[in-house]
């Protein structure tokens with residue numbers, strides 16, 4: 265026999281809760297509950313346990329379809345009902361079942377408070393408010409505020425835990441210090457050599473600097489993990505673009521081609537890379553202790569404006585210089601069936617990479633511009 269179960273509902277700004285009572289009752293227009301029993305009343309004689317199987321709850325285009333099979337005092341029953349929600353909901357539905365009921369949670373497509381649950385004005389006879397979870401809109405808003413305050417209290421308590429804060433701060437400070445020392449050595453070394461040897465220093469940058477640059481750029485992969493694991497509050501994508509972008513140039517274009525080692529472009533790329541890092545890493549070091557030096561903050565969020573396009577331009581020159589070399593030595597060429605040429609030169613990959621570079625530049629330029637606005641807007645707001 266197919267029965268329509270009793271369904272109790274409540275809402276919050278982002279969710280709808282349905283409590284489906286599976287009993288041996290058949291509730292319908294023609295056969296309402298006996299007068300001495302009201303929906304949800306504990307005295308309902310129908311509250312007999314039902315052993316459930318094959319629960320199927322789906323949402324398609326605002327309509328929730330519920331089906332289940334249950335074995336109760338009156339034998340095996342099919343249970344089903346459907347509801348057309350007032351507004352769109354997300355297709356993902358979660359539910360938990362007990363002997364007597366199935367608790368369903370549906371997420372609203374758009375956050376907000378509904379005047380009723382279903383499209384039709386007159387509610388279905390099997391539907392009733394769930395007074396165990398019922399809140400008026402203002403109460404729900406207060407519940408959200410209380411949850412947020414609890415979360416903030418927990419977060420600040422966690423950050424005050426001596427172990428948590430010191431470990432993360434110590435790790436970040438040490439990382440930033442090592443990177444600052446590495447890039448400072450690079451920047452000072454290249455500056456001094458430029459003053460002493462003039463233009464000649466442009467041709468042996470790779471031989472004098474690359475070991476430390478390889479070390480710093482390999483270590484920089486940690487920044488992607490920091491972003492991915494939430495160690496620092498920043499996006500994974502910009503960090504990934506930054507680290508992959510630099511290491512592609514360093515390891516593939518410079519590191520794998522001897523012919524590139526004596527090119528002046530190596531000097532410009534290394535110099536532009538280190539010119540930002542000598543401000544960025546000390547800025548992070550101070551940030552580990554929630555302090556800042558205004559001039560350093562300004563430099564960290566300003567010098568990238570000329571350096572980033574210049575840096576990517578220098579990298580593009582390096583890629584263009586490497587293309588004929590890869591064509592000649594066939595390094596990293598992609599093997600293809602003889603019928604279609606035997607191999608694809610890596611220079612084709614480089615031509616595609618040139619497009620990625622300028623896409624990556626656009627993404628990170630926009631990201632840093634947002635960071636700069638956020639940083640200086642926050643400062644302005646604190647100053648007022």
Ligand SMILES: CCCCCCCCCCCCC/C=C/C(=O)SCCNC(=O)CCNC(=O)[C@H](O)C(C)(C)COP(=O)(O)OP(=O)(O)OC[C@H]1O[C@@H](n2cnc3c(N)ncnc32)[C@H](O)[C@@H]1OP(=O)(O)O
Pocket residue numbers: 436439440487496497498499502503504505506508509510536537540544548549551552567568571572573574575576620621622623624625628632635
């Ligand atoms: C399928 C693969 C596709 C790959 C495609 C690749 C294409 C590549 C194209 C582009 C290639 C670019 C190559 C690079 C060129 C150059 O570098 S040119 C030289 C100039 N370069 C720069 O100026 C960029 C310098 N780098 C950065 O700024 C970062 O790497 C960044 C990721 C680009 C931006 O940094 P981000 O962390 O996102 O912003 P911030 O405002 O600095 O930090 C946000 C918050 O996080 C905290 N934080 C971050 N890191 C640390 C840390 N190490 N220690 C402590 N705290 C850290 C920071 O303090 C901020 O905190 P709040 O202020 O409290 O929010």
